[in-house]
Amino acid sequence: MKAYTIEQGIVAPLDRANVDTDLIIPKQFLKSIKRTGFGENLFDELRYLDEGYPGQDNSVRPINPDFILNQPRYAGASVLLARANFGCGSSREHAPWALEEYGFRTVIAPSYADIFFNNSFKNGMLPVILAEDIVDQLFKECAATEGYQLTINLEAQEVRTSQGDAFKFEVDPFRKHCLLNGLDDIGLTLQASEDICAYETKTKQSRPWVFQEIRG
Template identity: 85%
Template sequence: MKKYTVEQGIVAPLDRANVDTDLIIPKQFLKSIKRTGFGDNLFDELRYLDEGYPGQDNSKRPINTEFVLNQPRYQGASILISRANFGCGSSREHAPWALNEYGFRTVIAPSFADIFFNNCFKNGMLPVILSEEQVEQLFKECAATEGYQLTIDLDAQEVRTPSGTAFKFEVDPFRKHCLLNGLDDIGLTLQAADDIRAYEENTKQSRPWVFAEIQA
């Protein structure tokens, strides 16, 4: 998993509350569990004017020019700001996969659905909770300035605006440690690889029947 330390990037504003996971990545795209191939269909129902399906050539589809991600000023955005209860709905892990593959490493909102919030950390993304007043300020500044950027400093737990304003945010120390060091669940387990091997070798000596082959 890629480490998350300091993220500086263009901000894309999604001015909606209760953005559910079916809107983030619609159900028809959930047939794969490879964690890749979902970025092209992020917010599919909002980005395109027709109905999407897996394997479709998106370059030939009619786009919704009003949607923020289709507007030139937000191309290359890596930070998404939205309203309350972001990521509600089903527990599909495909939602953070799609956001991450599209290029978003940070989502800022006043609140998140619990399962989506947890899934973000497991996939190298940082969900940042700020107050509604702070998020509103970011929306206004983003609308007023083309190419508006924020700096997210995970170690300092700060969101910094171009004017120098810093908004503090809370993050669980264990989750912070994992993001700073690029550790997902597999990475955490591999940190104990030597101990695991030692345990297996010990078990082979003390309980050899555990490793015995079953005879047909």
């Protein structure tokens, strides 16, 4: 997992509340359990004017010119600005997979659905919670300034605007440690690889039958 330290990027404003995981990545794209291949269908129902299905050539599909991700001013955005209860609905982990693969490393919103919030940290993405009045301010500034950017400093737990305004956010210390060091669940386990190997060696000596081949 890629470490998250300081991220600066263009902001894409998704001005709607209660964005559910089916809107983030529609159910017909969930046939794969790989973590890749979902970015091109992020917000599929909003990005395109036809119905999407797995394996189609998205380059020839009719796009929705009114959707933010199809507008040139938000090209290359890495910060998604959203409204309350972002990521509600089903618990699919494909939602943060799709956001991260598209290029978003940060989501800023007043609140999140719990499972999406937890899944984001486990997949190297930072869900920042800011008060609604601050989020309102960021939406207004983003609308008024083309190429509007924010800098998110995880170590300092701070979101900073190009005008110099800084907003503090809270983050669980353990999750912060994992993001700063690029540790997912597998990475955390591998930190104890020497202890695991030592335990297996000891177990082979004390209980060798555990490692014997089972014959039918």
